[in-house]
Amino acid sequence: MIGWVVAIGGPPGSGKSTAARRVADELGLELRSAGEAFRAEAARRGLDLEAFGRYAEAHPEIDRGLDRAMQALARPGRLLDGRIQGALCRRNGIPVRSIVVTAEEGERIRRVAQRDRCPLATAAREVRAREASERTRYLAIYGIDLDREPADLTVDSTHLPPDDVARAIADFVRPPARRGPA
Numbered sequence: 001m002i003g004w005v006v007a008i009g010g011p012p013g014s015g016k017s018t019a020a021r022r023v024a025d026e027l028g029l030e031l032r033s034a035g036e037a038f039r040a041e042a043a044r045r046g047l048d049l050e051a052f053g054r055y056a057e058a059h060p061e062i063d064r065g066l067d068r069a070m071q072a073l074a075r076p077g078r079l080l081d082g083r084i085q086g087a088l089c090r091r092n093g094i095p096v097r098s099i100v101v102t103a104e105e106g107e108r109i110r111r112v113a114q115r116d117r118c119p120l121a122t123a124a125r126e127v128r129a130r131e132a133s134e135r136t137r138y139l140a141i142y143g144i145d146l147d148r149e150p151a152d153l154t155v156d157s158t159h160l161p162p163d164d165v166a167r168a169i170a171d172f173v174r175p176p177a178r179r180g181p182a
Contacts, residue, residue: 002027005094006079006173007086010101012127013108013115015157015165019101020081022166027174032073034082037066050126053133060141084138087149091142097173100151101165103158 006029010016017035024031041062042052056062070085074094080086086098103111105127113123138144153172157165 005074005096009083013112014101014103016101019165024079029079100154
């Protein structure tokens, strides 16, 4: 069993959620996703992600509530998929391996356009708006600057297939093999 929380974050389109699913499967971790919770709340309110992000900027209780719920789930054997969950675990004294998956902006935009089946220009606008909204909200609410927050491991997925990204993360967070007597 892994004796810490694994938190995977990163910007939109970086591959963090794909990596999180694969790492959770490989290591037998229970996966919880802040992004899925945020999307579900947006849908419940009849808003798209961009509109709900703007709403959350004016209503910090949205992020506080979501993050409080995610942090309540933070325990060894769980993987939290969320942009700031690693930073919040650290601030809350929770043992964590904080991983950031990143990629060049053009690649992230291409991935979002492909995933959402939308034009590149639309994906570019949405990715940039989401990043700006998150940056503004997390700095205002928690004092977390996503550009300066340290990670235990950063994986650039720009030119890596998803299996390689997941393997790098799994290898990093997997406990060292226990060695028996010689």
